[in-house]
Amino acid sequence: MRAKLVKQLKKVVLTLTAVVFMSNVAFAGEVDKLATILAEKGIISYGEAQRIITETKEDIRHQTATGKNENLPLWIQRMQIKGDIRVRSQIDSADVDAVNTNGDYRIRERIRLRFGIETYALDSLKVAFGIATGALAGTGDKNPTSTNHTFEAFNKAPIFLDYAYIQYAAPIIEGLVVSGGKVKNGLQLWAPSQLIWKNDVNPDGLAINYTTDVGNGINVFANAGWYALGELRERTNTAVKNGMPTLLIAQPGASYSKGDFSAKVGLSLQQFYVKGNTIASNEPGTWWSSGAEIMDYSLVNPGWEIKMKNVVNDYGVSFSGDFVKNVTESATQAINDQNKEGYILCIGIGDDKIGSFGTWQAKGAYRRLDAYAIPTGWGNTDAYSAKPGKGWEYSLALGLLANLSFNLNYYEMTNLDGQAPTRLTQFDFIYKF
């Protein structure tokens, strides 16, 4: 009699579970309570309760992840929000020299907000966009390499479209992804450092990425892309036709991962077709030269990275390097093969990721960059205030809370033309969401 009663009760529980699950995922917690109470009363076993609770959660996760809940549109179910807020205090200083006869000392309080949304309109079609702070032309900090807003007179901070693109994963070729629009940094190529591409720069154009697992922990990848740096506008009576300023990128590479060891290499070829064009950035002369470009840039850029996790307890170590040579034909005698190279060598130690309180990472890097190795203003602008330059960069990141960290960055760069060193110190509090 009791066995029959228990069997009937089990059916009731399972039916209630199904009803609750079907009605709204928010009641998943109620299923937990119900199953636990019934287990405590001996109506179902703890094992059956565990199965009901865990499998219900898994079903709901599946429904949510694939957008099958009928209460909300598919694209909303799949929507993910990412972003961060960074509050920065920055000190710039330069010693007295022939150029800076009074030296230079500057403290700026700055803020950055980045907010992005991405969703899958279809299983193979992702749409993403992000907005970020920045500054208007003529008010400082006005180039594609910065998302800072400097505090001044309680001004509101302007918000810009940081990136917006559509990404298609071709189902017929696994691992092939095509992205078009103002694509997010990282899609144009893989880079172990910011020697050429500062990670705030989101290029405009078409990126093609392919990666495939060839077994034994080895992945092969290839990145290619076409990007517009301006418009093509030629009048019929114009004698000189410069063509559309564009950038082409091709990068084959490979990665290897086994246990705590991983390595990655890539060779990018970056062709800037800009000769004769004036690139209209918000900050002429800083992001690009102020007048017509006197040459194209043909960059050959090998890069590599080695990571070893858990070398000492939880702490790992990483080594990376980037080299660039501009192999374009020299435009003038002043621009020769001796001043078109650059490199960076980096070492990092600490936790794999910055997360909870107590996690930390420390990094050090040495770099050198000739005047004509990369286009004017490219690369990490925090380090290149004295380009052509060389110098050291140090950073320390500390986890404070689950998503809150403190970063300290210090740059000391020497101008290759003999100017006094410039120093930059940044104190950052960053909250990620």
Place this chain on the structure above:
Amino acid sequence: MKKVLAVLAVMLFAVNVFAGKIVLEGSTTVLPIAQRAAEEYMDANSSVDITVRGGGSGVGINSLVSGTCDIANASRAIKDSEIQAAASKGRKPKAFVVAMDGIAVIVNAGNSVSNLSKKQVMDIYTGKVTNWYEVGGKNEKIVVVSRDSASGTFESFGELALNKQKVVSSALMQASNQAIVTTISKTPGAIGYVGIGYISSQVKAVSIDGVAADNTTVLTGKYPYSRPLFMYTNGEPKGDVKNFMDFVLSADGQKIVEEEGFVPLQ
């Protein structure tokens, strides 16, 4: 006679054509359950051919997503990104909890310590704490005993208790749960870990953060070193895959779970 032979030939052909084939792949922790279950199921169902492969949870789920296995064994829940990858290929991973993994921390029966915190266990196994007096016991060197790195229990303990940190290099590595129990029972100052089914009167199981290791605390998830073990199928299982899953969740299947040192659901 020819007709009889023809009928037999057709029947033989039909058996071969319709003989079921099931491929299981994934977690090395779930591997012993899958292997034993496959062997016993094939003994009772000779027309079904079951292949069991390891490789890790991620490998198994990837194979399920790409359609190269029928059942993915996993010692963790499937990730959202894996669900989405599966959906993009028209596949729908369906979770089945087949067992609970509970790992008991055991010490020599003469040890006065009866409770350890998770941090103390981690510190002992990573070599930061080397004497029992540092954790409330007597002044005695701690002898760390561990499963060898090829075992699923070693992998589970590393994930559940050590946050994937490495076991101290001086640890005595043992090839089986029973070898751990024997070593601990004969070595004063020793500490080890075993599947919860291997706790015996020869050794003493310590509670973790005040929670004793038993079937109920593991099944309710209150015991810190516990987690569900999964088998994922593509959608609601049908045919041979359904029959096999029914077997794993049956009393006979759950007996295998218990015999392999895990906590059964029944």
